Amino acid sequence: MRPLLLDPLFAPLDTLSGIGPKAGELYARLLGRESIEECRIVDLVFHAPYSLIDRRQQPGIANAPQGAIVTIKARVDRHHPPPPGRNNNPYRVFLHDDTGELALTFFRVKGNWLEKALPVDETVIVSGKVDWFNGRPSMVHPDYMVRESEAENLPLVEPVYSLTAGLSARLLRKQIEASLQRVPAFPEWQDAALTAKQGFASAHEAFLQLHEPRDAADIDPQAPARRRLAYDEFLAGQLSLALVRQRLRKVAGTPVHATGRLSRPVLDALPFSLTGSQSAAIKDVLADMAGDKRMLRLLQGDVGSGKTAVALMSMLAAVESGGQAVLMAPTEILARQHFATLSKMAAPAGLTIDLVTGRTKGRERDAIQERIASGETHIVIGTHALFQDSVIYSNLLLAVVDEQHRFGVHQRLRLTAKGISPHMLVMTATPIPRTLVLAAFGDMDVSKLTEKPAGRKPIQTVTIPDERVGDIVERLRAAVAEDKKAYWICPLVEESENSDLMSADERFQILKSSVGPRIGLVHGRMNGAEKDAVMLAFKNGEIRVLVATTVVEVGVDVPDATIMVIEHAERFGLAQLHQLRGRVGRGDEASTCILLYKGPLSESGRARLSILRDTEDGFLIAEEDLRLRGEGELLGTRQSGTPGFRIASLDAHGDLLEIARKDAAYILEKDPELTSERGQALRTLLYLYRRDEAIRFLRAG
Structure with a gap:
């Protein structure tokens, strides 16, 4: 159950006054949700400003720089409305101060509101961008106009948010201010020594500071409020990954002992010899599987680096140990291709290999399922149809998942839910920088294939x-x-x-x-x-x-x-x-x-x-991609199990990620069920960052 404390933040966004169906569509688009029904008030709290407007510059009319945003205190001299029937012409209001004269320019003015807002002979304060034409300054549609007596209503420093067409900055700011009033005083989930060392404010204070920057330093990713929230976000991510790992580890693995009976003839028949990094990766995998803990290893290999050979050697070891192996691919095309490649490579071992996809139907499907259940099939290749309830394994020892980031952490648990606890090898051809591996797959050991097989031309x-x-x-x-x-x-x-x-x-x-x-x-x-x-x-x-x-x-x-x-x-x-x-x-x-x-x-x-x-170095390219585009883009933010961070940035806050990973491991070592006072506070953190999937594993465990 989500803590009651968070209910005001998780109320639907359209419960804020002024967000009806039409505005709701705009907010959903802005916040990256499918519809307004999916938007919560907390989404606006996480919508951080990316810049600010400083209206404290008051240079006087004659000294206002071209194109700058300035604030001017001046007296209203005269109004020049357009001639009758010529509403396309601008409406001008002239003001002066001790240094010179300024024209305020307005288009399509209806009614007499300008005469009321800017009465002649009244001293007013206006703020906006100044443009100079032929030696005369002008301000088109000022952002703010107030009488001198109402000066306190003029915000001198204003945060700037990303917008979507049809949504005004002023309306968005109003709704963000309303959302901030719902932010409660959270229980402190961070370690006291860390908050003191890093100079972190409370989470409540950090949210308020995030949206009320006083100068450019407050918008910087290294601003204390942003670092505090970035660390919270990393810790929520690392803790949820660690909980998944803890859950996966609860079920002991079955030790796999490779004998070479099948792998030797296959290796001898290969038309190429393995590269150094392929041999090292196979050694890592076999060492992991020989223990009684379940292997969870990520195999990163650039396009064409030979991941398939590593996967095959790992699967042959499982079969040599009297078990079965599966290889799961994200698409049918890819599953069929793996089937063709592996059948050819594994032919010298004389194994039975079957293919299961959504298109395997009727008698053919029944026959394959029978072979899998009896253990006659040694290796099964397919799409996620492999994990359907109708597929029963005789003795599944290894699951290989191709293109891991297309599946996500929680699909890995579907196997465990079936009472099966195979070793797991996940492969990706998207070279992922180390920081991103940590953020997305914090629960895994990593092997890298860094060489291209012999014969590959540049x-x-x-x-x-x-x-x-x-x-x-x-x-x-x-x-x-x-x-x-x-x-x-x-x-x-x-x-x-x-x-x-x-x-x-x-x-x-x-x-x-x-x-x-x-x-x-x-x-x-x-x-x-x-x-x-x-x-x-x-x-x-x-x-x-x-x-x-x-x-x-x-x-x-x-x-x-x-x-x-x-x-x-x-x-x-x-x-x-x-x-x-x-x-x-x-x-x-x-x-x-x-x-x-x-x-x-x-x-x-x-x-x-x-x-x-x-x-052509995929790892170098991935590092550059991360630098140029950010982590959400690199893996596709909306894909399951990948980190689309809202405040944190791997580029700016990479140092905090490593601390969060160690902190998460320490927490679960001391308090595996999160029942202590800090543990309860951390449950609130997981719910706040929508990582509550992980809390279900606590209960299920």
Whole structure:
């Protein structure tokens, strides 16, 4: 149960006066929620300002700098309304102080409200941006106008928030002030020694300071209030991950002892020898599985670094120990590809390998489930259909999860819920910086594959402005004539009126007419069977050019594809561009990646493309991506189990993350059920940061 103390913060946002259905849609968009029903008052409390307006500058009219926001105290001289019937003309009010004259300019003025707000001969205070024309200063639609007697109503320092079209800054500020009144005095969940050392205020005080900056230093990520809230957010995340780990660890693992009976013939038959980092990763995995604690290991390997071989050796060890192994992939295309690759690689071991996806139906499904339940099937490959209640395992010792960040922490627990406690190896081809691994997967040991297998050729990457797209099409036509294969990636499926991006559909039609008929199209709106058919035709060579959206980003293996064209490359994130590039260069031919961009490029757009041009090191690229775009983007904030931080930033607060991880481990060692006074306060913290999933594990345990 959520503590009663938090109820005012978790009341629906539309219980605040002034937020009706129409405004509700705007707030939902601003806060990244599907609808106003999902928005809570606490969401506004977490909506931090990113800048501030300082109205303390009062230089006098003649000394007001061009384009600056200033506050002017002056006397009203005269009103110049537009001539009758000419309402398009501006309405001007002239004021003066000791230094000179200022024109206030207003458009589309209705009624006589200006005469009431700015009476002639009255001293007023106005604040806004000053523009100079022909040596005369003017202020268009001042932000504030008050009489001298009401000066205290003028906010001299004002926070600036990100907005959405249709929502005014003043309205948002009013609702944030109303939300702040609901922030209670929280019990202190932080360690007293840490708060003293870091100079942290209370959480209640920190929220108030967050929204009432006094100067630029208060907006800085290193401001004390922001550091306090960032640490709270990290601790909530690390504590919930540690609770999940504690829960997973409660069920002891079954020791797996590799004998080499199956792995030796497989290794001998491989057409390549393992790299140093592959051998090291296999050693880590086998050492983990030999113990009686469950393995929880993250295997990070760049595109084409050979994660599949590590997964296979791990699964063979489980089978050698008399058990079964599963490999779960996020999409059907990827599951089928793993099935094809592993069946071929594992052939010398003479194992039974089965494939289970949502499309496995009827008798075929029944037969496979029977083989799995009897133990006849050694290795099962599939999508999350593997974890459905109808699938019963004979002796599941290892689960390998591919592209971990597409599943999330809580899907890992579905296995435990079935009373099965396999060792777990999760793999990702998205190289994740260490700080982000800690934030998203704090509960895991990590192995990295840092070398490319022998024989992999470097990929030449070039950036080309889209005016030269005709040259690329010509080059493609020549390549197809030589039986080469190419990808052409577009950011959209079909053209929309409010976007000037080239859609996949449109590009497909253009290439078909200029390059010839051997062109296929694949995008996310097609169903699984349609996508598979096109991908298969591309793999088999019936199709030579595949036009696609980013559905090909993960997995698909076409070793003889040597050209990758990415249109509107400036619209993609670095990690995503790197993933897409990794679809080529998988065979023994030299490959090229062409990044087509629409100029002029922004500063970060130029930085992204040049990093990609200069390096193929996925880990270096991931670090740069984190620096340029932030952690939410890198993993896709909305994906389950990933950290879309609201206050914390890995870049600015990385030092606090390590402290939070150690603190979380210490807390659970001393108080595993969170029953002490601090433990109870920490439960409040978990609910506040919406990490209450973890509290359910406490009860379930």
